[in-house]
Structures are given as C-alpha cells and as structure tokens.
Amino acid sequence: MESVTTQDVTRNDFPWKISYHPERCTMCGSCTAACTFNAIAPVMARRDLTVSRKSFPEPVREHMARPVIAQKNDVDNACVGCGMCEKVCPNQAIAPVRNPDSRFPLLARAQGPVKRGGRTNLNAQRTLDSIIVGRISQMTDPSLDSERHTFDIRSPLGRVLKADELPFRVEGDNLVLTGATPPVHWIYPAIFSDMSIGALSTRAWEALALATACLNEKHDMPVRMCSGEGGMPIKLLESPQLKYVILQIASGHFGWNRIIKALPKMKTDPAGVLIKIGQGAKPGDGGLLPAAKVAPHIQAIRGVPKADLLSPPNHQGLYSIEESVQKMHLSLNAAFGFRIPVAIKCAASATSVSVYNNLLRDPYKICGGFFIDGIQGGTGAANEVSLDHTGHPVVSKLRDCYLAAVMQGLQGQIPLWAGGGIGMTGNAAADVFKMLCLGANGVIMAKILIQLLGCVGNERGRCNACSTGKCPTGICTQDPRLVRRLDIDRGAENIVRYMLAFDSELRKLLAPVGNSSLPVGRSDALVSTDKAVADKLGIQYAC
C-alpha cells in the first residue's frame, strides 16, 4: 500500500513532467548524469503481477523489479524543462513535457518568493508584431538593391549638436572648428546589452566580447557591447579591443575600482559609459546576483565576499535627473577626459518622456544617449512578481520620447536607444527596423545573444533558471563544471553569423523604402493592423 496523501507534492504539480518510455531505455545513465537540476533519478520499479497463463484461471504471482528513470517529487528539484535529458538520450526515451495543470506558482511561493531569470512570461504579446513595413517604394522613390547596393548603417552614440550650435568659424572657403564638440561615435544600430560578469559565465561573457571584436575587425560591423554592472576583466581593460566596450556603472558600482586603476594602462578609450538607472525586466529594483553565482573570480572582480549581491534600487546620492546629469554624467565624462560618450539607461516608465525632456535641456551637453528598456527585457535573477507584473511596454514609450523631441525640434540630439524583447520572435532585424522608423537611433539586445550561445530559455517558462547557478548550458553559471559545457568559439560564431544575417535582413528592409541610411523616424514606412496601436503610435492603420 502506497502512503500518499492528497496534499503530498507530486510531479503532477510541476510545470514540467518527464515523459519516459522505459521500453526504450537502456539505463545508460546519460539523462540523470546530465541533469543539472537533479530533477530525475534512477530507481527500482516493482513490476509484480498476478497473471494467469493457463486456459483456466490459475493465478501465478510474477515478480520483477527493473530500474527506471523517475522524476523527483520535491519542489527543490522540480524539472525546469531545459530538455538536456532529451538532448543526451540516445534512444528518445525521455523528454520534459509542459504540464498545463501545474500548481507550481502556488507551491513554489509556499517556500518563499519566486526568483527566476528569463523574460516576462505574462506580457509576451508584442506591439511590434502588429506593425508591418507597409510602405514599399516602387515607382515613386525607387527602392534599392539590398544585396548589391551599399548602405550606411550607422547610428550615433553621443551628444549630437544642432548645426547652429557647432563651434565653427568661416575662414575664406573653409569652416574652422573653434571649440570642442561632444564626442559622438557612429556605431552599428544594435548594442549588445549589459549582461554582467557574474550573471553570465566567464565564457559566455567572453564569447560576447569576442563576437563583438570579430564583427568589428572582420566584418566591418561596428557593434558595441555594454559591460553590464559586474565590472570588467583587467585583461580587456588593458587591451586595444576595449574600444568596442561600453562600460556600465550601476547603483552597485561593482568592479569600478579595477576600471579606475586600469586607466593609466588603457591603450584606448572604451566606447562609452552607460549609467544604468533601471532595467525593464525589474524596474524599481536593483541588480541581483544570487550567492550561488558569486564564485571567487566574481568576488575578486566585484570586490565583495560571497553573498546575495543586491544593487540598491537607486543610485544612492542621486535624487533627481538634473542631479544625475550633474554628478554621474559630469564625473564619468571627466574621468575619460570628455573624450567618450556617456549615456543613461532607464526602465521605460510613465515618466520616461519627462526624463528625456530633462535630459534634452541639459545645458552642458554631456548626455550622450537615452536608453529605455521595456518590460520584455530580460534578467538573470529577478523576483518573478517584478518580472511579470512591473514595467512598461517600450514601443509607445520610445515613440512618445521621439515625438516629444520632434515637437521641440530637438530630435536626434540625444540619441534614443531602446530595447526589451528585441528579437524575441527570432528576427531582430525586423524589430530594429520598426524601432528605427518609430524614432529609435538604435536598439539594445541581450537575451537573444545568450540564446544564440545555446540558452534554451523562453517566454513560456522553459528553463529560465538563470538565478540558480545551475544553468545547463554553462551560460548563466559560475560553476566551472557547467561553464565547461559552453564552446566559446561556437557560441561566438553563432552570434557573428546571426549578426551577418541580421545585417542583410536589415538591408532587405532598408532597400524597399529606398533608404540607404537608417530611416530614423520614418514612421510613414509602417502600418499597423491594430487600430489602437496605429492611433497611439501615429502610424497608418491598415487591414
């Protein structure tokens, strides 16, 4: 007699159930050995039966016990659906299957608030998917050949001055610069967005840096990567390839000691500095690196002992956007001799336009970009309630910011970079094109990059165990055993190849509208099949 009560937690309560075919299983042990979550284990199963094999009822009790793979019943070892078992099984005997009857949201909370990585699960519907590139130039303004024509795919990072603000003097037929202008870098319109050393494994982070350098040096794509708030590796700070990296400073200020100390040894300036005020996935919350991922090298780079590393929700000592411009922008501009752009990143929110307006009024002209991050942005470890229930869709917010600048004739002066869910459906180029047409100068993208490295997480609750330190792909963990699962070259190569495809797809969208440079603000190129979206964004409605 089995002793089970109705309140016992069983695999039926979990978001993923293991589907297992014992008749295909040879007990090779691969699935259990590969499962980082320890969610499955071999056990002996009783196969006893009373059978009758004669032509009349003659009961014979037959006993057999055989080993099988069983899913564990405890919440701590619940299957996350990563599917490594399925991947490694030579006989297709095992696989996780989504369980529509999951009671996990209740059970997991009974043990405390749920933390997880990934992206929002509840707000995965995307405005961008109801927008189509609807204006295809044909006769009136000839389109270009996407594959054979040349395109100027560059966006500014840095404060762009209006023509009449440029410090020029006319000397005969020449214009002579009479004063300093803010630094502006013309870069590729996609920035590999801030995932920290710590959130990512060393190999994953290095793969991003490697792909960035390769795209710059081998494929003429000046993509920049933002470091994230977990500091920087000294070796990269001292390398010429630092020029591809935007350094991030966030409320935790992790790793800045090593960055400052490396200043005299830098062979080149970094690509810029990004001041992170907030992120779309968990606005109003600071960064969070669970202790499980604070390995010795992370402790060294960040300068803290093993603990849950919680960045404060705000920059201590900053109380207004004006003060932020004064203190953070000024100091970080000054630290690098006013030679590199300093930008700011905020979570999209009801107040984004006010913040942008304030920045536009900056009399010092030292704000080199406004980055807004929407609710569909990713995170390595957030409280699920923040991830799913706080934030702001980025598309209309970007549009509002852009139009606010247009109304003042100030568009293009502080570049708008937007992100949060870019590439969620797999096609980042289409997303980028639409965002550009709505007024973005470029986009920031992150989760798609780790997905290209091999991350299997998605918006429907698969894996998303970035907070546990048990990442099965070696991307979001600091466990050297798991990190070793990640092929840095193959991962970086995937990103490079994706970006090459991205580039050609972006051209494929640029060409039909006849733009050989980026169509920033060309909202006439878009139509929406959703009337509300069309009205809100001020684009044509089509059906």
Next chain:
Amino acid sequence: MLRLNTVQNNTRLSTQELLLTIGAAVERGETDFYIEASGQHDIGGPLWNRDGGKLTFRVVNPGQRVGCMCMANTEILVEGSAPADVGWLNAGGRIVVSGDAGDTAGHCAAAGVIYIGGSAGARSGSLMKHDPLYEAPEFWVLEHVGSFSFEFMGGGKAVVCGHNCQDMPSVLGERPCVGMVGGVVYVRGPVSQLRPDVRLSRLNDEDIAWLAGGMEQFLAAVNRADLRDSLRVWGQWRKITALAYEERAHGRAVSLAEFRAGQWVGGGIFSDVFSDDFRVNGLLARGDYRLRAPVWENALHAAPCEFSCPASIPSQRRFNLLREGRVDEACRLVLDFTPFPGSVCGAVCPNPCMESCTRAGVDHPVLIGGLGSLSANIRVEKEAAPSGRHVGIIGGGVGGLTAAWQLARMGHAVTVYEADRVMGGKLEQVIPRQRLNRHVLRGELQRIEDMGVTFVTDCAVDAEKFGELRKGHDALIVATGGHVPRIFPWPGHERITAGIDFLKAVNRGEKPEVPENVIVIGCGNAGMDAAAGAYAMGARRVVCIDVQKPAAFAHEIAHIQGLGGKLLWPVRTREITDKGLITEDGVLIPGEMVIITIGEAPDISYIGEEVKKFRDWLIPGEDMSILEGVFAVGDVIKPGLLVHAIGSGRQAALAADAWLRGEKYVPEAKKAVAGERLRTASFARCHGCDLPRPQDDFARCVSCGTCRDCKMCLKSCPEQAIERKDLEKGGFEYLSDPERCIGCGICAGVCPCGVWAMQANWDMS
C-alpha cells in the same frame, strides 16, 4: 535613302508617327534612312529587312532609347549626342553616338556594339549580359561614365577610355560595378573604390590584343583616329572583372577559433582570475567534471531495526552474517548488546525493531524477535583480561544485569546486589509466567553468572549500605528500577490494589485472592498483564479503562479480549466505592477489586547525597553518571520498556568502563538510513507464503544501510565503473572508479540497501 524631317510646317511628328513611317518604309524594302529627329524615342529598332539586307540609320537629335532592341544588321549613327538609354537591350546592332550619351547607355545590352564618342551618364552599361549563342556585346566610351555604371553587369565587354578626364576622381563615377557578376570593364584612369566582389587587375596579352583591334574600329567610328597613340599606352589601362562564384564569401563568417587564437587577448580576458583551457565538455563527463559522484556509505547509517531498538541491536548485520552462512557469529553478535536475547528479544519485548522494519512496508517484518531466541543458549568466552577494578551494581533487573554482563566481558570484577531473593527484576517478579519461559530466563541469568558476575540476593540497599558500597567498589551502578506504584488520590483510593504488587504476588506463587469482577485502571501492557493475572487468579469479568486510547500492543489487547475482558476508553475516574468505580460521568462500573497500572516510580531515597532529579526520577549527565563514579540505568531514569533498560545498561557499562580508564564517554550517535534511499521493489511481496524460520529470513531482510553484497550496482553500472574488492582483514568493499563513472546515480538507484549515495562533486570554484 529615305530622308525624314520630323518637323514640317511647324508640326512635329510624334514618336508613334515617326516609328510607323519608318516601319512602313522598312516593310517596303527601304534600307537607308536619314532622320532629322526632334526627340522621338526608340529610333532604330527592332527592325529588319525581309531579304536580310543591312539597315542604316543616320540620326540627329534623337530622343531616348535610340537603338533600343536593335537587331543585327542594323547600324545607327547618331550625329552629336543622344539622351538616356542608348542601345537599351541592344540585340546585335552597331550604334555609334559621336557625342555624349545620356544615362543608362548600353543598359541590358546583350549583343552588338555601342560606341560613344563622348561620355555616358549614370548607370551606363548596367545589367549588360552575354548570350553565349552570339558574340559578346561591346560598349565603348571615349571619355567617362557616370556613377553606378556597370551595376549588376553580367557579361560583355565595356571600355572606358578616360580621354580628357584623367584628372577626375573616378572615370567610372561613384560606386561602379556594384553587384557585377560577369563580363569585363576595361578602364583607363582613376577608379573610385570598388566592392570586394570585383577585382581590378592589369591587362594580359590577350586583353591588349583585343583592345588594340577594337580600338582601331572604335576610333574610326567616332572619327578620333588622332587619339590612337595616346590611348594605346596599355600600362595606363586596368580591367575590372567579377570574382567567380566560387571565389565569393557567400556569407561565410570568420572562424572564431582562429580569430581568438590570432587576434584576441592571449589566454582569454579572464585568465588572471579564472583558469580556463577552453576545452569543451559534452553533457556527460567523468572524474572531476561529473556533476555528482557516488559514495559507498556502507554501515554509515543504522537500519530502522537498529535505530529503533533502544539497545541498538544491529539486526541487519546478524542477517548479513546468516546470509553468508556465518550462523555462530550471527548468534553471538547480539550478546554484544544484550544478555537477554531469549528472554527479552525472543519473548517479552514488543520488538520495536520489527515494528519499524522496512520489510513491514512490503509484507511482514523480518523475524528479528525469533532470531533472539536462537541466541538464548549461546555461550561466549570472556575475552578481556581482568582489569583489577570492581564495579558494584545495585539492582538485579535487566538494566543492572546488562551493565554487569558488559562490564564483566570487559574484564572488570562485578557484583550485583539484588533486594529480592532471586535475580531478574521484573522479568522474574512481574512478567506473567506464561509470557516468559522460566528456563530461558534461568539460562540467560546463568550465562551472566558464568561470565564471572557475582550475584548477591536479599540485599536491600539503604543509605548506609549505599555509602558502604560506594567505598567498596571502584564504580557503582544504580539500577533499582521503579517499584513504587503511582496512584491518584481519588476518593476511595485506599481500596486500589497496585498492579505491580499484584503481579509480583502472582509470580511469587502467592495466588492472591481475586473477586469475580475486577477493574483495571490503565490499558498499557502492564494493564493487560494485570488483567491476565486477574483471570488466571479466578476473575470472571475484567474491565480495563483508560483516559486515552489503550497503549498496549494489539496482540496483548486481543489476548485479554479473548479471555472475555473489556476495554473502555476514554473513561475518567471520579471515585472508588465498595461497588466499584464511578466514572466522572457518574456511571458505575461494578467491580470488587480495582487494580491500577499507570506506572511506577523509583525509590532512590537510599542515595543520601544531592542528585539531579525530575520529580522522582534521576537525571544523569551525558556520561550516565549521577555522582562521581556512580551511574544510573533503566527505570530510575525514566519509565520504559525492558529493552530501554538493556540499552541504558549497556551505555552505563561503557560509560563506567571509560570512567574507570580515565577516558571521556561519548555516547554513540545513531543516524537512521533515509527511507527513500531503500529500494524495496527488488523484493517480491510474500503473498500468503509461509514465512521462513528466523534464521532463514535473511533473504527477506533488506539490509538497510549495510551492503548485502547483492552486486546489483556492479551489474547495473552502465560504465562498468564499479569494482568489488575483498579486503585483507576480511570483508569487502565496493569502489567506483572516477575515471569511468559519469555520475548517473544508477548504483544508488538500484542499491536495495541505500548504501550508495550520490553527492555533489567537490566545489570546483
């Protein structure tokens, strides 16, 4: 020769009128035309003479697309310049423009020759092709072409002579040859930056031979033979050709491994803080890279039988010895824990070992109790040499005698002082005779005496005697048990008979008088004993009451019920009268005799000194001592089963021995094996089958926590990582080879005993 003047009397012929006129003339057989055009389009093609004759058009002031779709055998000579699309889709004609040509001259030309005596506009020569059925098209320009020329060119030969424009930044304008996939462009003069899919190279002899020949005809056609020498400086020429399909990149990304090796920070950017050789492991790994590793935790955890036995008898070890055929050792082993395997384990003990037996969840507990009886008559030799120390034990019950037995085996001289006239304590005095074979008890007492223990009976100990014994012994053990009955002060309580006194009287053979109706208060095992005693002494009806659910074992209750006894609960007593017991609810339970069995307290008044107590009971220290060199055992500490007293007797003996040797006694910590580690599925359920004899029950024993040497792990390991090794000092061990093991946990999954444990591999960070 047909001369057509397109403007007459201030009226201009439309393109349509002109073309229809020309068409009609060609149809009539006209072959020579002189056309003074006024911007009419499409002059010159597609037209042909029915007899295959040559058509010649001399044209001035044409409109767009002069010579478009021009057929072979057609010659068009434009005097002066022509606007856009000269020779568009030229299919074989010879078209000469002596002046400049507009945009897209030669666009899509696939045959014939086009000569431009000046320059040509933007996108000239774009999409030229070469149909292999015909000669390649030629497109000659004396000066330069506009931007985007030769875009998407797929074949043919173009020549841009750069006459008079060597100072231009580019004689091909901006972005020439974009998307060019075939053909060749010969060019003399500066060329702006070309796309990587075309190649700019020097001429070879073949090129020069072709150019030299063609140049003569071109210059003659445009009447510039004077330029012959200046244009024939072949060193000034280059040619542009497209990369072959095979030579193109086709979206090939650079190898990141090569890039990392050649152009990246050596050793990786984290090499100062994190050592990484960048090798890649698959999902399966061995050795240090396994996620988990198995550990053979043999006998690390107690089986449930051992764990729940207050005397910690490791019955799984006894069954393992039996399985190996080592019957003697199996029987002897129990004597290391108790001198009463026959009297207690095999007879009166409720056997908590069997109650907790893993096998109980499968079918029926392994027959551990019965195994005890097998050891009733086993003799063991005294192994230890005499220590010269003398230990006195006050109380000859199971607790004291167990301590005596253990201490004697350790080599100490032991004397047991018993107040009663015989040794045995409650086994002798209280346990109903029918539950315990006296011969077994006598035999086991004799075995203790044979071990060299001195029995002193009829020796009640008072304070004075206690002092005397303390002086006379190196250590003293207090094991006088609980003999003071607990009775509540209900009205009429003086009528109550103490159960312990009643049972003692029965056992002494005094045959106490018992009326017809007896009430027993307390439904524990002692209550059932009292009820049984009452029936044995002649009672007709016995009612047992309790305030809670009867605590006696089911078979004890069943025994009393079988005799006709009734158990009532919950019942609270208000008063005892001569009629019987009146409950709190005012109900009378008739009975002439009321026996109470709700426990006994110890009498420790003989210990004169201050000792730590809780109510009537002693509280010993962790080393079982209550005073310097005085240790407490059994019911003086806490009321319990006989086996509790046996357990504490052994512990006190170990504690006393440690104390005598000047060592610190640390009680053994028992850890029970976790139930989920055991795999009972391998055991067939005993379906109505006969249970074996206890000594043969080793097959059913799961051997929880201790390896039963079944080799399930050895034969299940998919990597053949497990090895069984005989140990030199006897016994065996199982080892898992880290170099083979992948950490799958199958060994732990199939091990019935829960001996293999999967542990997280060592912390690599």
